[in-house]
Amino acid sequence: MKSQTCSYLDGNAAAGELSRIFALDITAAKGQCANCGAKRHFAEAHLYVQCPGLVARCAVCNHVLLRLVNAGQRMVLDMRGMTYLAVEISQSHESTVVV
Numbered sequence: 001m002k003s004q005t006c007s008y009l010d011g012n013a014a015a016g017e018l019s020r021i022f023a024l025d026i027t028a029a030k031g032q033c034a035n036c037g038a039k040r041h042f043a044e045a046h047l048y049v050q051c052p053g054l055v056a057r058c059a060v061c062n063h064v065l066l067r068l069v070n071a072g073q074r075m076v077l078d079m080r081g082m083t084y085l086a087v088e089i090s091q092s093h094e095s096t097v098v099v
């Protein structure tokens with residue numbers, strides 16, 4: 001079987017596209033992988049852009065964390081690969097988005 005390698009960027013590369021949905025920069029947010037339980041900043045995810053939309057994978061187990069597809073007038077966001085995403089709003093407040 002021939003293995004296929006894909007190159008990826010880090011999660012910071014998703015900031016522009018994700019800013020179309022989120023008012024906050026979620027690349028600095030910390031999330032938990034639903035597969036292995038790793039808790040990491042979104043910026044540490046491996047981001048694949050050579051597919052329909054963006055695919056962010058866990059840096060530890062390679063599980064899909066997030067998929068974002070821009071379909072013209074509609075953007076589809078799938079975050080079921082994360083147990084949660086904690087977005088720091090200010091230095092004294094933190095908000096958790098359960099997905």
Ligand SMILES: [Zn+2]
Nearest residue numbers: 033036058061
């Ligand atoms: Zn994982």
